[in-house]
Amino acid sequence: MQTTGREDEFREYVRARGPALLRAAHQLTGHPLDAEDLLQNALTKTYLAWDRIEDRGALDGYVRRAMVNINISQWRRRKLEEYPSDELPEVTTVAAQDVAGDVHELLEQALDELPERMRAAIVLRYYEDMTEPEIARTLGISVGTVKSTVSRAMAKLRSALGLQT
Incomplete structure (x- = not known):
């Protein structure tokens, strides 16, 4: 199976920047598994927009912005997970x-x-x-x-x- 230059370029970006982006995702979510999901979703959005991103130096900002936006969307959809209690x-x-x-x-x-x-x-x-x-x-x-x-x-x-x- 032959890959395109786009796929190779994206794959190389993920290899080089993945660990740093995962750390940022973990700081946003507070949970390692949630961070992996968040980063994967953000990278999917980045891949779909890859041809429209002209400034390759801005890729980290694009991915971080996608992570924040996805995380905010999840907050808004999430139901209340804390309930009042009579005891502290x-x-x-x-x-x-x-x-x-x-x-x-x-x-x-x-x-x-x-x-x-x-x-x-x-x-x-x-x-x-x-x-x-x-x-x-x-x-x-x-x-x-x-x-x-x-x-x-x-x-x-x-x-x-x-x-x-």
């Missing part, structure tokens, strides 16, 4: 954990506990180094909402990591 769950603090543990692992856990919009805003701001206006366009929210969302998310992360200021 037992609270565990990071201070009670082994502080000498892997800081990266603690941060990953704290990120996983954030609501999805907060996690997406933090990932786009600090992992993808996007500006607030770029995040607002990507998430379809106002710049003010981005600022307040990032601020509240950082406060939650500081609290979860025992870094109250």
Whole structure:
């Protein structure tokens, strides 16, 4: 079976950038299997648009944007998964954990506990180094909402990591 230049070029792109894109997908979803699904869906959309993407240097941005859009669509379709309860769950603090543990692992856990919009805003701001206006366009929210969302998310992360200021 002979492949086209388009398929070879796409395959090479996925080989070269796949691991980094998977890490970004994992930061957006918080779950490894969901991240794989999200990336696969975004790469499918990218492949279908491959001939229309003239600037090959913008491919990562195209795929990341597709991942964010797909993830937002999934949020909107998802039913409420949390239900009110008469009893509060037992609270565990990071201070009670082994502080000498892997800081990266603690941060990953704290990120996983954030609501999805907060996690997406933090990932786009600090992992993808996007500006607030770029995040607002990507998430379809106002710049003010981005600022307040990032601020509240950082406060939650500081609290979860025992870094109250």
